[in-house]
Structures are given as C-alpha cells and as structure tokens.
Amino acid sequence: MAFLGTLLGALLAFPLAFFAARNITPNRVVNQVLKRAFDFLRSVDMLIWALFLTRAFGPGPLAGSGAIFLTETGTLGKLYSEGLENIDNKPREGIKSTGASTVLTHRYGIIPQIVPVFVSQTLYQWESNVRGATIIGAVGAGGIGLKLWEAMRTNANWENVAYMVLLILIVVFLFDMASNALRHRLMGTKVH
Template structure:
C-alpha cells in the first residue's frame, strides 16, 4: 500500500514539475494534425496523378510474366557469355577506379569540412556547400554530362562516379573526424607537434577504420550504379543490357541479369570479409 501511494505521489510531482510531458497542448495537437493531414493529402495526390489502380498493377504483372517466359532458358553460348563477362569486368573496373579516386580526393575535403580541424568558418562553409552540390546531383546526371563532354565509353562513367562520390565520402569522412576523441591530438600538440602532425597521428588512426568501411560500402553501391550508368552510354554491362532490351533478345537479357546478381553477391561477400579483417579484427 505504501509503495502504491509513493508511486502515485511521484507521478503527481512529475506532472506538476513537467506539465508539457503529461499534458498535450492544443498547439501540439494542431501541429500533429497538420502533419498527418498533409501526409495523407500527399499520398492521395500521388496515387491520383500516378494513375494507381489494382487493375493496372495486375495487367503489368501479366506483361512481366510474359517477359519472364521469353527469358527462359537463358543464353548459354560461350561467345555470348564471354562477351558479357568482359562487360562485367569493365563495369567492375569503372566502379573500382571511380571509388578509389573519389576516396583519395575526399580525404582532404573531409578534414577541411570538420569543425575540429579547420577553424576558418567561411572557408569551411564554402567547402561543405561544394560537397553538397557534388552529391546533390545524381550520378546518372553526371554521366549524361560527361558522355557529352568526353564521349561514349567507360571514362564518362568513371568521371561520374568520382564527382558524385567525392561529395558523399567527404560528408561521411568529415562526420567521423568530428566525432573522434580529441585527447590523442591534444597529446601530440602538447608534445610540440604541428597541426599536420596532430591530424596525422592523433586523428587519422581513429577514423581510418571508418574511412575504409565507408569506401567499401560505396564501392558495393557503385558496382550496381555502374550498371545503370552504362545504359546512358557509359559502357560496361549496362550498355550491353540496354542494347539487348532494345533488340528484344530476352534470353540474353536473362544471362546478363544472372551475371549481375552473381557479381553483386560476390562483391558483397568479399567486402564483408575485408571489413571483418581490417575493422573488426576477426
């Protein structure tokens, strides 16, 4: 009985001390209602303008089933498979080169974007907004730009990956730098180290595992992205896929899709093993 009274008393004291937690004001109710109403209105508007209907989805599934029947069995001719394998290697090379150069170029921008490293606020603001611009434009748009600039081929895809991923990796790297422990760098500074030495020996060893992990993840993503970039003329397996779809060679499309799935699975598996050894120490 005493414990129940104590609990009731503590709840009553809490209600008096923190009324905003226990009593929902009309302003809060109004804001919640506005958010809910706006979300519902956006949902209904999207369903209307997209002509969403169960019958349309059912018809689409029927068309998809017909395409799947055309894909069976996949093309297995050695010359065709070898041609697609070369395109897969080209796609992997695009993703690897683009990710590697993007990661190397993102490191200095990451340190210049971190508050605890670069104290000049105006310069840091300019670098951060530049990185926002680079990652704010989709890779597909960059690919279209570089296809126009340097012509068709893998070079346009590599340039698109580099430009887009510099902004993404710089953002991830800078957050890791800002979240690291400052005491090691303060110890290096107390020993007479310069700013560069404080960064090299006090910060970099802490954030390097995060750098590696983020780069590996972006590489996995770029393997899939490079396939899409090939569709707009950036080479690789995406170009082969686009050509087969236009020509209605669905059995070859099935072979390409199988090779892409196997490649992505192998890349994910190898990347996980590398992260386990370099980051987790397993």
C-alpha cells in the same frame, strides 16, 4: 568503372574532408565552402552526371567513371568530414602537447581513429556503385550496363541478356561478401 570512380572520389574527398571539418580547420569560410561543394556534388544524382558527361565526352566508361567520381567526391567528402568532426580530441591534444608537428599530430592522433570508419564507408559506397554502374551504363556511360541495354534494345538474344543479369547479380553478391568481410576485419568484429 565503379572501382575507378569510387577510388578517385575517395582520394579527392580524403584531404578535402580535413579542410571541411570544423575541429581540424578552424576557418569557417573554408569549412562552409567545402561543405556546400560536397552538397552540390552529391545532390546531383549519378544518373544526371552520367547523362551530362555522356553528352560532353561521348558514350563510354570515361563518362561513367566521371559520374561516379563526382557523386562519390561529394558523398564521401561529407561522410569523411562528419567522421572527423566526431573524433575524440584527447589523443590529438596529447600528441600536440608533446610539441609534435601538425603532420605527426594528424598521423598519430587522428588517422588511427578514422581509418576503420573511412574504409568501411568507402567499401560500402564502392559496393553501391557496382550496382549503380549498371544503371548509368544504360544511358551510354559504358560498362556492362551499356552492353545489357544494347542487348535488350535489339531483342536479338535474350539468352545473353539473362547471362549478363546473372553475371551482374553474382558480381554484386561477391563484392558484398568481400567488402563485408573486409569491413568486419578492419573493425575487429565477427562476420555473421
């Protein structure tokens, strides 16, 4: 649920961020409309999106993935567009001066600068969403959070509750370690 929601949010936010960045797309209206859309999507908490989507589609992972997707589209869209606005324009201008197309200018003048930052931000959000998925699951949005909530509500088997909490802690810890190692590898720094 966290993986799917984060992945879909990142895939939508990536192209939209190019249109939201002032230095990439000079159209002020497009920039502002997208930035306000990102603000709206991220200002509504993931839990509120989960409640709304659970009501619309019923309980289950569709509502949870949808809540994460909406929140991440706004959050990553803002982060990506700000990252694009802070790139060094010299490589882009140099490639453009050779007569390269817009696609080639973006491919060789922008993408190499932003990939490590975008991947780092996306991994951090994914790591955060693994924890968030437990909470939104408790409101019926699927995943282990729903199972945990059901087990706690029935008061039937607290041993299972303890196992689920332990499993959640282990998964979050492993995701944290894996994403941290991948982030450092992409950024070219040592893992501490």
